[in-house]
Amino acid sequence: MNKRMTLKAVAAAAVFALAGLGGLAQAQQTIKIANIVELSGAGATSGTNFKNGVELAVKDINAAGGILGKKIETSTADTQSNPGVAKGLTQKAVDEDVFAIFGPVFSGSIMVSMAESRRAEIPNFTGGEAASITTQGNPYIFRTAFGQAQSFPKIGRYISDVAKVKSLAVIYVNNDFGKGGLDNIKKALANTGTKIVSEISTESGQVDFSAAVLKAKQSGADALFSYSNEEESARILRELKKQGWNKPVIGETTLTGQKVIELAGDAANGAVGHVGLTVDAPNPEVLKFKARFYQEYKYISDHNGIKGYSGMYMLKAAIEKVGKFDRKAVAQALHGLVISTKKYPGVLMDVAIDQNGDLDRESFLVEVKNGKQEVTTVLPPVNPALFASAAPAPAAAATAKPVKK
Secondary structure (H helix, E strand, O other), X not given: OHHHHHHHHHHHHHHHHHHHHHHHHXXXXXXXXXXXXXXXXXXXXXXXXXXXXXXXXXXXXXXXXXXXXXXXXXXXXXXXXXXXXXXXXXXXXXXXXXXXXXXXXXXXXXXXXXXXXXXXXXXXXXXXXXXXXXXXXXXXXXXXXXXXXXXXXXXXXXXXXXXXXXXXEEEEEOOHHHXXXXXXXXXXXXXXXXEEEEEEEEOOOOOOOHHHHHHHHHOOOXXXXXXXXXXXXXXXXXXXXXXXXXXXXXXXXXXXXXXXXXXXXXXXXXXXXXXXXXXXXOOHHHHHXXXXXXXXXXXXXXXXXXXXXXXHHHHHHHHHHHOOOOHHHHHHHHOOOEXXXXXXXXXXXXXXXXXXXXXXXXXXXXXXXXXXXXXXXXXXXXXXXXXXXOOOOHHHOOOOEEOOO
């Protein structure tokens, strides 16, 4: 009896061992990606859209056969819009030996958490826009959107040369993102005819903007530059309408995004912004993404969804260029890589990645009209020559192109 029990135990152990080997073999056939994003707190809108964009790209890539024959497996964790939590979650992802990390989106969180992915030599893709993110000499950090150093010269030229604003009030959020924006708009306007007459600090998650708007009105400025997170931007626009502001309201992506328009209602009408990404771009691949995202999630994506979706295709392009799953080699390949929509439609727009992990590609001036974001001008990349081989290459135009209605 004892002998038979022993034989049964040995057989059972062998079965479990084989099952374990099968599980290991299965794990080795997948690429593990961690989504570390803001699903609650002040960054919930940004993080949720970014996550959904990543997961939609993963679904599409897996349906097409994966990357080098391997399927992608994702895990998602909520930073709660807290930099300390983001750092801890990144450490956990490192322990789980993921191939790449997507997020956080908030600049303050990625500034803290990216030290962990750097130590582990894991490529880390972020939607954060603070200029300081890519000035730390971190070879493993990559943006999926413009940084402030790339976008603010464009909006600065619009303010000074097109809108011809003489005096400007600035409302900004008092965090890494907002303070970086304030610094960069000051630099962009330093040698122009536009003078900043008021700098008005606000807080992340702030609800009441009556005092901030009153300060802007009392400054006597010709126009307002508003730079805050999506929910706060909507509240600022509503307060501006409430107090009868009738001068130009100008901003960046977070002023004129889809979620802001939905929250602000008709108070968003007339707002003008420079956006690196918009689902309303006159671009066939972007418009396909807009429809695909709506089909999947039953709402219209904002720019953060595009960041997540196109970022996954940036990773795919780099892995396929290297030809193997080597994190360090993939990070090196991303620097200086030019990706065309001809070969990778999922990247949505021809894009070049520089040695700091910053992007160059087309961007857009938009105005909110009748509750919708309308593209008024397509702006060329900073260095169009990089895209000469990316045919067909709409980015190769060297001048701004007004959009015909």
